[in-house]
Amino acid sequence: MVEIKELTVGEKVSLRTSSKTWEGIVLESYDPEIVLLKLSSGYNIGIREREILEAKVLEKQTSTEKKKIEQVINKKLPNIAMIITGGTISSRLDPKSGAVISTDAEEIINMAPEIKAIANISKIEKPFMKFSENMGPKDWKKLAETCETLLDDETISGVIITHGTDTLHFTASALSFMLGKLNKPVALTYSQRSIDRGSTDASLNLICAAKYAVSDIAEVALVGHKDLNDEYCLAMPATKVRKMHTSRRDAFQIINSEPLAEISKTEFKILREFNARDNSRKIKADIKFESKIALVKITPGQDPKILDFLASEGYKGIILELFGLGQAPAQDSENNWLPTIKKTVEKGILVCGAPQTISGRLNPNVYSTGRDLQKTGLIFLEDMLPETAFTKMGWVLGHSSWVKEKKVQEKMLENFFGEFNKKISL
Template sequence: MGPEPGDTVEVQTSKEAIVGILMPQKGNSVVLKLETGYNMGIETKKVKSIKILKKGKKLGQIKAAKVTQKKSLPKISFIATGGTIGTHVDYLTGGVFMCRSPEEILATTPELGDIINIKTLSPFTVASEDMSVENWQELAKLVAKELNSGADGVILTHGTDYLHYTASALTFMLPDLCKPVALVGAQRSPDRGSFDGTQNLLCAAHYCKSDIAEVAVVMHGSTDDKYCFANRGVKCRKMHTSRRDAFRPINELPLARIFPDGKMEILNKSYAKRTNAKVKPDTKFEKKIAIVKSYIGSDPAIIDWYIKNGYRGLVIEASALGHVPTGESGTKVKDFDKRMSWIPYIKKAVDKGVVVVASTTCLYGRIHPFVYRNLRLAHESGMIYGEELPSDMLPETTYIKLGWVLGHTKDQQKAKEMMLTNYHNEISERSISKSFLY
C-alpha cells in the first residue's frame, strides 16, 4: 500500500529530502505538514520518491476510552454535542475537526472513571454556531429523560461560542430542575498542551455530585489550571475569544469555585437545591424573535422589516441604561435627522402587537426607564424595561427568555408580565459591587 494522507513521509527531490505529514494532494502538488506546523507544497514533477516513515491515523481513528461502570459512584449522564472539546487535527484542512465520540472525549480524562459512573450519549454533533431551537428542545427532553431515569446529574459538552445561549435555553426549558446540569466546553483543542477540557470535565463531574440543582457553565476560572467556576447558565457569558477563563459571571457571583481534586467553595448561596422530584421539560419556544442593536447612525427602519416579516418579539440592545437615538436631547436637536429616531418605530411595533424589550450593550449593570428624558420617551413608546425591579439580564438571556415567553402566550400584556417575572434568578434581586469583572 502506498503513502496515504496522515502518514509521516520523506519526499526526495533532486535537491533535498523533506520530512513531514502527507496531506491530501491538491492539483499537481504534494503537500506536507512540516514539524514547524507550516504546510509545504512540492510540484509533483519534482518528486523522485516518497518513503513512508510512519503510518498515520486516519480521520476518526482516535483512541476511545472503555467506560467502566462502578456502581458505587454517582450516576452521571455524559451528553456530547460537538465543539472544540470533541475535536482533533484534521489532515484535510490542517485545522481541527469535530468527530470525537463521547468515549473518545473521555479518553482525554480517564480520571473521570474514579469520580463518577458514566453513561454516554450523543444525540448529534454540531458546532455551537449551528445550534438550533430544535436542538435545544431535543437536549432539554433528553436531559429530563436521563434525570428522571435515575441519573444524579448531567454533563453536556458543547462548543463555546454560543454555549451561553444553550445554557439559558436549558434553564428555561427545564423549569423544575432538581439535579445539577453542567455545560462544558474547551477553548483549546485536545492536541494542544494548553487543552483545558480535562480540568473542565473533572470540575463538572464534581459539580454534578453537589446539591446545586441549576444549569451551570463549568469552565476555567483563571488562565492557569487551579480551579473552575460554576456560573449560573442565565448569568454567564463568553467574554474573550480564546482565553481559557473566557466565561465570566455577569451581574452576580459564581455559584461555586471548584478544584480538580473535588474541593468546592460555595460563592453564591442563592441557588436551587437538589431534590428527588421529576423533571418536566417545557420546550415551547417562539422562533420569530430577534436582537436589534442600536448605535450611532443606526437606521430604525430595520424594525419595519421585522414587523413586515411577522416577528413577534424584539430585544433592543440599547446603550447604557437603555438609550436609543431620539433626537430629543441637547441644544442642537435641529441638527438631528428625525427619521433616525427609534421612538416612532418602537411605538409602531408595539401597536402592531410586537413585544419589544430593552437590554444593554454594557452587559454589566441595570437598565432603568426613568433616569433621563430619552429613557422615559422610549418607555412611553412601549419598550419593556422593568419598573419595580429594573432588568440586568444579558441581551442573550433576554432573547432566550423572550422566545420562551412568547412560546407560552400570544397576549402582549401577559408577555410583558412574564418578561418582568424573575423565574431563575435571571434578574438579580440586588446588585453586588464585587461581581463586576469578577
C-alpha cells in the same frame, strides 16, 4: 537515539526535552509537528517535534493504544450521563484540512481519567453533532428533551453537556428556561483548545463538570476555567454568563452576578444559595419556543426602518440593545426611534430593551429621555444580558396562553432563573 519520524503509533517511548523527559505510548497525532503521548497517568500530552532532544523506544508496538479503556462501573460511585453535541471539546485536528473535526465520546473521557474516581459515566447521548455556531432553537429543544429523559432516570445523579463555545451561553440560558426547576445538576462545559493539544483546557473543565454533576446544586451551570491557570473552574449561573473572549480558556465571564461554586481537582467550594437536589422529583421540559424573534444592536444615527422590516417579516418579538442606562436615538437625533418603537409595539410585537454595555442595569428614571422611551411600550429588562433576553423572549412568546392572556410583558419581568439580579447594586 532514533529519528522522531520513525516513532510508530503504539510504541512505548521516552522523549527528552530541555525541561523534562516524558514516557508514554505514542498516539496518532493529527498535527505533523506534534508527537502525542498517552502518559501512565492516563493523560495525553502533545510535544512539539522540534523541542525533542532525544527519543528512545522502550517497548515495541504495545496494544495499549488500540485497547479501549474499559468503563468499569464502580457501584460505590454515583452515575452521571453525558450529552455530546460537538464543538472543540469533541474535536481534534484534521491533518488534511488542518482544521478541527469532531471525534468520539471515549476520547473525551480518556482526556480526564480523574473522572473515574468521581463518578461512572453510565450513559452517553449524541442528539446531534454540530459546532455551536450552527445551533439554534430546534437544537435547544432536542437538548432539553434529552436532559429531561436523563434527569428523570433514577440511576443518574446529574448531566454533563459538552458543547462548542460560540453560542454556549445562549444554549445555557435557553436550557434554564426550558428545563424549569431542576431536580439534579446540569453542567455545560467546553474547551477552547482541542483535546489532542497538550495545552487543552478540556481536562480540568470535564473533571470540574463531573464534580458539579454529583453535587447538590440542582441548577443549570456553565462549568469552565476561572482564569488562565489550569487550577480552578467556576460553576457560572446559566442566565448570567457570556463568552467575552475569542480564544482565552477563561472566555466565559459571569455578568452582574456571582458564581455558584469554585471547583478544583481537590476542592468544591459553594459560594451562594442554590436550588437543592431532589432526586425523587421528576421534571418536565417546557420546550415551547417562538423562533420569530430578533436582536437589534442600536448604533449612532441608525435608521429605525429595521423595525418595520422585522414587522413585515412576521417577527413576534424584538430585543433592542440600548445605549447606556437605556437610551435610543430620540428627537434630537437624525433618526428618532421613539415613534417607530411605539408603532411596532402597537402592532402587537413585544419590544424589550437590554444593555449594550453588557454589564450594569438599565434605569429609565435617570433621564427624561429614558422615561419617554418607556412610554412607547418598550419593556426595560434591567440587568438582563441581551443574549439571555433573546432566549427568554423566544420561550415566553412560545407560550400561546401567555400571549392570549397578554401576560408576556409581565412574564419578561418575572425572575424565573436568576436572569434578574436584584441583590447587587449596579
